[in-house]
Amino acid sequence: MTTLTDDTLPATPRAMRDEMIVFAVMALLLASVPFTGVYPFFVMQALCFALLACAFNLLIGYGGLLSFGHAMFLGTAGYCSAHALKVWGLPPELGILVGIAAAFVLSIVTGYISIRRQGIYFSMITLALSQLLYFIYLQAPFTHGEDGIQGIPQGHMFGVLDLSKPTVLYYVVLVGFLAGFLLIFRIINSPFGEVLKAIRENEPRAISLGYRTDQYKFLAFVLSGTLAGFAGALKVFVAQNASLTDVHWSMSGEVVLMTLVGGLGTIFGPVVGAFVIIAMQQYLASFGQWVTVIQGAIFVICVLTFRRGVIGEIAHYFRRSL
Amino acid sequence: MQALYAQLLVGLINGSFYALLSLGLAVIFGMLNIINFAHGALYMMGAFVAYFLLNLGGINYWWALLLAPIIVGIFGMILERTMLQWLTGLDHLYGLLLTFGIALIVQGLFQNYFGSSGLPYAIPDQLRGGMNLGFMFLPVYRGWVVVFSLVVCLATWFLIEKTQLGAYLRAATENPTLVRAFGINVPRMITLTYGLGVGLAALAGVLSAPINQVRPLMGADLIIVVFAVVVIGGMGSIMGSIITGFALGVIEGLTKYFYPEASNTVVFVLMVLVLLVKPTGLTGRAA
Numbered sequence: 001m002t003t004l005t006d007d008t009l010p011a012t013p014r015a016m017r018d019e020m021i022v023f024a025v026m027a028l029l030l031a032s033v034p035f036t037g038v039y040p041f042f043v044m045q046a047l048c049f050a051l052l053a054c055a056f057n058l059l060i061g062y063g064g065l066l067s068f069g070h071a072m073f074l075g076t077a078g079y080c081s082a083h084a085l086k087v088w089g090l091p092p093e094l095g096i097l098v099g100i101a102a103a104f105v106l107s108i109v110t111g112y113i114s115i116r117r118q119g120i121y122f123s124m125i126t127l128a129l130s131q132l133l134y135f136i137y138l139q140a141p142f143t144h145g146e147d148g149i150q151g152i153p154q155g156h157m158f159g160v161l162d163l164s165k166p167t168v169l170y171y172v173v174l175v176g177f178l179a180g181f182l183l184i185f186r187i188i189n190s191p192f193g194e195v196l197k198a199i200r201e202n203e204p205r206a207i208s209l210g211y212r213t214d215q216y217k218f219l220a221f222v223l224s225g226t227l228a229g230f231a232g233a234l235k236v237f238v239a240q241n242a243s244l245t246d247v248h249w250s251m252s253g254e255v256v257l258m259t260l261v262g263g264l265g266t267i268f269g270p271v272v273g274a275f276v277i278i279a280m281q282q283y284l285a286s287f288g289q290w291v292t293v294i295q296g297a298i299f300v301i302c303v304l305t306f307r308r309g310v311i312g313e314i315a316h317y318f319r320r321s322l
Numbered sequence: 323m324q325a326l327y328a329q330l331l332v333g334l335i336n337g338s339f340y341a342l343l344s345l346g347l348a349v350i351f352g353m354l355n356i357i358n359f360a361h362g363a364l365y366m367m368g369a370f371v372a373y374f375l376l377n378l379g380g381i382n383y384w385w386a387l388l389l390a391p392i393i394v395g396i397f398g399m400i401l402e403r404t405m406l407q408w409l410t411g412l413d414h415l416y417g418l419l420l421t422f423g424i425a426l427i428v429q430g431l432f433q434n435y436f437g438s439s440g441l442p443y444a445i446p447d448q449l450r451g452g453m454n455l456g457f458m459f460l461p462v463y464r465g466w467v468v469v470f471s472l473v474v475c476l477a478t479w480f481l482i483e484k485t486q487l488g489a490y491l492r493a494a495t496e497n498p499t500l501v502r503a504f505g506i507n508v509p510r511m512i513t514l515t516y517g518l519g520v521g522l523a524a525l526a527g528v529l530s531a532p533i534n535q536v537r538p539l540m541g542a543d544l545i546i547v548v549f550a551v552v553v554i555g556g557m558g559s560i561m562g563s564i565i566t567g568f569a570l571g572v573i574e575g576l577t578k579y580f581y582p583e584a585s586n587t588v589v590f591v592l593m594v595l596v597l598l599v600k601p602t603g604l605t606g607r608a609a
Contacts, residue, residue, distance in 0.1 A: 066415045106523035116601035117553070120357050120414045124549040125597065131546045139583060233585055249546060253422060261420065292430030299423025302407060303416050 001167030015321040016189070023185070026268065030174055033241055040170045041238065047177040048235040053258040054184050055227035058067060060142055061222040061265030062258075063187055064200035068123045070255050072110070073225045075247030076133065077103040077232030082149040082242035083142055090155040096176075096233040103229020104222065105161075106133075111221035115214060119264060127249060134247045146245030152236055163237055176234050180227055187223060196220055260302050263309025268322050272310050273318030309312040327458035333575015334568065335464055335533065338471030338603030339365075340528040341567025343548045345478055346519035348557040352495045353515040355418030356406060357459075361548070362541025363428040364520050367394050368527025369536045370432065373443055390528045391521035398520030399513050406516065407509070423536035425542075460589035467529050474525065475564045478518075482560055491515065511566050550593040556603030566604065 032062060033043050056070045081099030084090045090098065114125040130159045137143045154163035163169045174183050190281075199206045199213045208215050245251060262273025275306055277295075302309065308316055315322040343361055358364075371393050372386035381389065401424060409417050482488040494501040494508050502508045507604045523527040527541070534540060555566030570589055578585040596604060 002591075044340075060415075066418065068418075113597050116597050119419060121553055123415065123418055124357065125593070126554050128550040128553065128590050131543075131550075132587050132594075135586040135590075217594055236468075249444045249542075254424070256419065286483055289433040292426050292433070296423040296426025296428075296430060299419055299426065300405065303420040303423065306406060307412075307416070 009252060019185070019322065021101065022268060023181075025245040026271070027178055028241070030178075031171075034167050034170055040166050042278065044170055044238045045235075046171045046275045047169070047173055048231050048257070049258060049278055050274035051180045051234070052228050052231035053255055053262070053274045055224045055231065056255045056268075057259045057264065057270045058184050058187065058227070059224040060259065061219055061269075062193060062196045063217055063224075063229030064219060064222070066256070067114075067126040067221075067224070068121045068249070068252050068256065069126035069128075070225075070228050071247050071249065071251035072130035072133045072234035073103045073107060073228035074235070074251065074255075075137065075242070075252060076106050077229030078236050078242040078246050079137065079143050079149065079231040081236045082152045085155065085236070086149060086152050087142075089157070092155045092163055095155075095236070096230070099233030100226060100229050101243050103232065104226045107222045107225025107229070111218050113227065115218050115221060118265050127252065128250055130247065131249060133247070134244065137247055139246060143242070143244075146244065148241050150241050152242070154237055162291055164222075169237060173234055173238060176230065180230055181271075182204060184227065188267065192216070192219070219260065224307050256294070257299060257302075259309075261298060261309055263315070264307075266309065266311040266315060266322055269309050269311035276310070323505060324458060326576075329575045329579040330572065331460070331464055331468075331575070332578065333457075333572040334468045335571070336574060337568035339470055339526045339530060339544065339567075339573020340548055340551050340571050341475050341564045342471055342529075343544070344555065344563045344567050345475060345560065347548065347552055348563045349478070349482065349522075350516055350519035351489065353512050354402075354417070355414055356409065356421065357414070357549075358519065359418055360401070360424040360428065360543065361421075361520075361523050362543075362545030363425040363586065364394055364398060364541070365523040365527040365530075365544065366536075366538060366541040367397070367428065368524025369443070369531040369540065370436075370527075371524065372528040372531050373441055373536045376443065383528075385426035386393040386528050387525070391524040394524035394527075395517040395521035399517040402513050402516040407512070416445045416511060425545075429538055436538055438537065438539060440537045443531040443536055445532040452475045452494060462533060467533070471526070471529065474522070475567075477563065478522065480558045488556050547589050550589045554589075554593050554596045555602060556605040559605045561607075562605030564595075 030043070030047070035042060043093055045059070052070065052074055055073075059065045059103060060069055071250065076119055077099035078229055080102035081095045084098040085092070085095040110126070110129050114122055114129065117125055138145055154169065156162055157172060161168050163172060195206065198209075199211070199216055203213055227241065235246070258273035258277045260269045261269075262271065263269030280294065281291055284294065306313070311322050347358055347361055350356060350361075368390045371390040372383070375381040375386045375389060376383070384530070405420060405424070406417065409420060433504060446462045449466050450460050452461040453461075453465070474582055480488075482491060490501065490506055491511060498508045523541075530540070551567055552563070552568050554570065555562045557563070571573065572586060573592065574588055577588040584591070
């Protein structure tokens with residue numbers, strides 16, 4: 001059986017240098033967005049999804065585990081942050097922490113359950129768990145069911161940064177995204193990340209080398225879920241609401257699609273994929289359900305002809321690791 | 323007591339659909355190594371084909387019961403020939419992603435043309451009315467669905483476990499290369515197997531049309547519950563899928579009576595409990 005990313009190159013100093021250069025270019029481009037007249041709301045939304053997709057990619061691209069329920073972390077963190085901000089009146093930085101903590105606890109519980117099965121069963125279990133949470137949030141009073149939590153105050157971060165100003169909010173989201181991205185980058189290139197890749201390539205062999213692979217996978221799951229929660233908490237400030245859409249299975253599917261389009265197991269792929277998919281939704285919003293049809297078609301085309309994704313193809317062509 | 327029996331009956335009907343769908347998933351997984359995410363969409367197509375046959379062609383329920391699974395089965399076989407067969411040798415996950423994409427396309431197209439509301443499908447004349455069983459009132463159609471599904475499930479079990487064709491099939495599941503060496507056309511068997519699994523889903527769709535109406539998203543949430551059923555029962559055994567399907571339907575029905583708030587979630591909670599106690603599933607070999 002071929003693995004998901006059949007041509008990853010080892011992390012050499014050259015590869016690290018390439019990646020740092022691309023990262024610097026990406027950070028500069030994103031930092032200059034407010035001066036270009038591009039609609040900042042769109043970019044902020046895309047950044048939240050990009051962080052979510054990067055967190056998801058940590059699990060599939062480096063752990064070989066396809067989670068079909070990552071929306072549960074996005075939605076749970078979103079609901080908890082929104083509740084903390086609106087009902088408890090906490091300042092933004094604590095609101096974000098509440099969301100992250102909720103996603104952390106949730107990922108420990110769901111990770112403990114789902115990591116017991118491999119491959120395809122893992123995907124079905126994560127999907128079923130997120131559907132379980134969907135129904136819980138549908139009925140729980142604090143989420144306000146179909147209405148969701150609306151009109152969330154943005155407030156002043158650390159007492160000084162006025163998040164109701166779009167430019168300030170943009171840079172706060174950008175810093176959050178870059179911090180999350182760098183953390184994932186660091187995890188991938190750490191000894192822990194190397195072991196994870198070893199497990200993805202050949203789990204029996206990793207076991208025979210003495211690694212407790214279940215513990216590595218569990219830790220990867222918790223890191224991925226918590227970071228996805230961070231994305232969900234940031235998204236609350238951008239969208240100013242938390243609703244059932246964020247916990248629905250179609251959201252989990254979108255995250256998978258973003259990562260697949262950009263390139264499974266590539267560092268920058270999920271970011272590119274998130275921008276592509278969010279832009280597509282923006283432009284095709286008036287076409288109703290055709291968006292779903294097109295998303296389905298992209299899934300089919302990617303799986304049949306374009307399994308490396310955009311960044312994966314570029315990296316393959318230049319024989320670089322991106 | 324009446325309400326309890328009524329919910330038990332609803333549970334048995336849902337259980338019939340779980341059994342038919344998880345059976346199809348198990349058969350397909352055995353041969354193709356693919357979890358067919360499009361199963362819910364194909365179940366929906368079965369119901370829509372029955373609806374079209376009746377309203378455009380004037381073809382009644384009984385013919386739809388035969389024709390819809392064949393038509394959707396052929397559609398499935400075309401999908402297998404044109405797309406799924408190219409995934410042989412790749413990681414299982416790609417099969418899940420591809421069939422998820424197919425499900426999005428099919429459901430999106432139907433939603434475009436038919437919206438999200440339900441289209442009515444009348445119960446056939448012969449199955450109208452009900453019977454008084456003394457302890458409860460049994461609508462004939464609902465009784466028919468349970469009995470007929472059970473018969474179809476057992477027939478499928480018989481086909482796979484007790485016939486020559488089934489023996490080829492099981493052999494090809496174990497070792498396709500060796501079976502091909504004996505001169506059996508394994509790729510054709512794979513295509514037919516996919517058609518069979520899909521046909522079972524379409525049949526469930528036709529059966530549910532008079533009860534649940536015909537809706538483009540009728541299979542979208544159902545397939546996730548069926549996934550949980552499959553995780554609980556394991557996909558190793560045909561009989562296991564049938565029994566687990568019916569049993570979970572009944573448990574769900576009981577939950578609707580005793581604690582309605584949890585009726586949506588009970589199958590998922592049971593899945594969690596089973597995973598904690600016996601991670602390989604009830605009939606389970608390790609995956």
